[in-house]
Amino acid sequence: ESEHLVQEALDNLMVGRTTVIVAQRLSTVRNADQIVVLDEKEKKVVDVGSHAALVERCAKYRDLIEKQLQH
Numbered sequence: 625e626s627e628h629l630v631q632e633a634l635d636n637l638m639v640g641r642t643t644v645i646v647a648q649r650l651s652t653v654r655n656a657d658q659i660v661v662l663d664e665k666e667k668k669v670v671d672v673g674s675h676a677a678l679v680e681r682c683a684k685y686r687d688l689i690e691k692q693l694q695h
Contacts, residue, residue: 627649627651631651631652634652635655649692650688650689650692651692653675654675655675656674656675657674658672658673658674659672659673659674659675659678659685660672661678661682661684661685661688663684670682670684670685671684671685
């Protein structure tokens, strides 16, 4: 419940603003216009796009979602 309240507050604060969010929890960035997927080992950007676009085309993003669903 507290995570939902924090997400709701962030969503309200971001309206009409450019916001940079660094997050491990994908639920935090799911509604973002653009998500940047980073590869920690290779130290590079893997893909950029909306949640829907990344689910469709980015294996790394899908892997991150799957790992978080397991916890």
